[in-house]
Amino acid sequence: MMSKDPSDAPGDIEAAQPDRLYLENLRVGDIFRSGEFLLERDELLAFASRYDPQPFHTDGTAAASSLFGGLAASGWQTASITMRLLVGSVPIAGGLIGLGAEISWPNPTRPGDRLRVESTLTEIRESASRPDRGIVTAESLTLNQDGQVVQRMSSQLMVFRCR
Amino acid sequence: MMSKDPSDAPGDIEAAQPDRLYLENLRVGDIFRSGEFLLERDELLAFASRYDPQPFHTDGTAAASSLFGGLAASGWQTASITMRLLVGSVPIAGGLIGLGAEISWPNPTRPGDRLRVESTLTEIRESASRPDRGIVTAESLTLNQDGQVVQRMSSQLMVFRCR
Numbered sequence: 315m316m317s318k319d320p321s322d323a324p325g326d327i328e329a330a331q332p333d334r335l336y337l338e339n340l341r342v343g344d345i346f347r348s349g350e351f352l353l354e355r356d357e358l359l360a361f362a363s364r365y366d367p368q369p370f371h372t373d374g375t376a377a378a379s380s381l382f383g384g385l386a387a388s389g390w391q392t393a394s395i396t397m398r399l400l401v402g403s404v405p406i407a408g409g410l411i412g413l414g415a416e417i418s419w420p421n422p423t424r425p426g427d428r429l430r431v432e433s434t435l436t437e438i439r440e441s442a443s444r445p446d447r448g449i450v451t452a453e454s455l456t457l458n459q460d461g462q463v464v465q466r467m468s469s470q471l472m473v474f475r476c477r
Numbered sequence: 478m479m480s481k482d483p484s485d486a487p488g489d490i491e492a493a494q495p496d497r498l499y500l501e502n503l504r505v506g507d508i509f510r511s512g513e514f515l516l517e518r519d520e521l522l523a524f525a526s527r528y529d530p531q532p533f534h535t536d537g538t539a540a541a542s543s544l545f546g547g548l549a550a551s552g553w554q555t556a557s558i559t560m561r562l563l564v565g566s567v568p569i570a571g572g573l574i575g576l577g578a579e580i581s582w583p584n585p586t587r588p589g590d591r592l593r594v595e596s597t598l599t600e601i602r603e604s605a606s607r608p609d610r611g612i613v614t615a616e617s618l619t620l621n622q623d624g625q626v627v628q629r630m631s632s633q634l635m636v637f638r639c640r
Contacts, residue, residue, distance in 0.1 A: 361557075364557075364561070365557035365558065365560055365561045366557070366560045366561065366564060367561070367564055368564060368572045368573065369572070370572065380572075381571070381574060381635075388557070388560065389575055390553065390556050390557040390560050391557075393553050393556065394524075394527075394528035394529070394551070394553040394554075394557065395528065397528055397529045397551065397553050398527070398528045398529065398530070401529060401530055401531060408544075409531045409532070409533065409543075410531065411544060412552055412582070413581060413582070414579070414580060414581030414582070415579075415580050415581075416577070416578070416579045416580075417577060417578050417579075417580065418576060418577030418578075419575070419576070419577070472544075
């Protein structure tokens with residue numbers, strides 16, 4: 315039996331990979347839960363200074379008087395951490411190949427947050443033109459240690475059939 | 478007159494900031510062009526090993542025999558570079574605060590690619606509940622040095638009125 319919910323230990327984002335899943339192994343409603351990722355302040359600042367250099371992401375003092383009311387991670391770092399957690403928790407054969415996504419950030423990610431991701435498969439379509447693959451839609455919620463949703467994402471993944 | 482198209486010199490992602498724009502300064506159809514960002518192989522590999530550790534992003538040999546036919550950047554790195562270029566080219570007063578986005582990656586980003594972003598405003602809505610702000614939709618194309626689209630993004634930005 316395949317483990318679709320590896321229940322990684324907290325902080326363990328290098329959990330042993332469960333068996334790989336092909337298109338025919340997936341069902342609408344399948345749920346995948348990740349381990350955790352601790353976002354340290356230094357990593358938040360380093361990412362922002364390189365990719366999203368705005369005061370509310372790079373400067374605690376300026377952030378305090380901004381709309382965010384304190385230092386907040388770039389949404390793209392939240393998305394990148396989400397990807398890391400998905401790689402460790404959604405064991406698709408051949409890897410996670412995203413075609414596109416819809417994404418929103420209902421709450422900010424803060425320094426010291428421990429993030430985890432819960433993903434639910436909401437649609438599975440076989441490719442009309444390419445019988446060796448399909449497109450799977452996953453709804454992934456990224457949650458902090460208080461259970462607040464910091465990111466909501468619907469993504470389309472390319473998934474192969476077992477050959 | 479405000480410069481909405483700063484025509485940054487190639488490679489210059491630290492171009493001088495033009496005047497800041499408020500909601501009443503924006504029009505549907507306004508176009509913003511960024512400078513360039515050169516993605517070196519080392520930065521591609523470092524990002525992937527931290528946030529998207531899959532062989533087609535981290536290992537040139539494995540990538541050659543993958544769907545990508547060679548090393549490809551994580552889509553989230555393409556998104557993060559796009560954000561960096563937007564910060565330098567879309568001078569919204571108070572900063573670029575994204576509420577959400579739709580994103581797709583029609584072509585891979587490769588080591589050594591020089592990326593640039595062209596953004597067009599496609600919708601401007603005043604907030605019904607909060608008269609001090611509005612929501613602006615921007616369509617941003619991220620292009621490589623050959624003019625291929627590596628990312629297509631529609632994003633919702635919160636923009637304040639001048640007070």
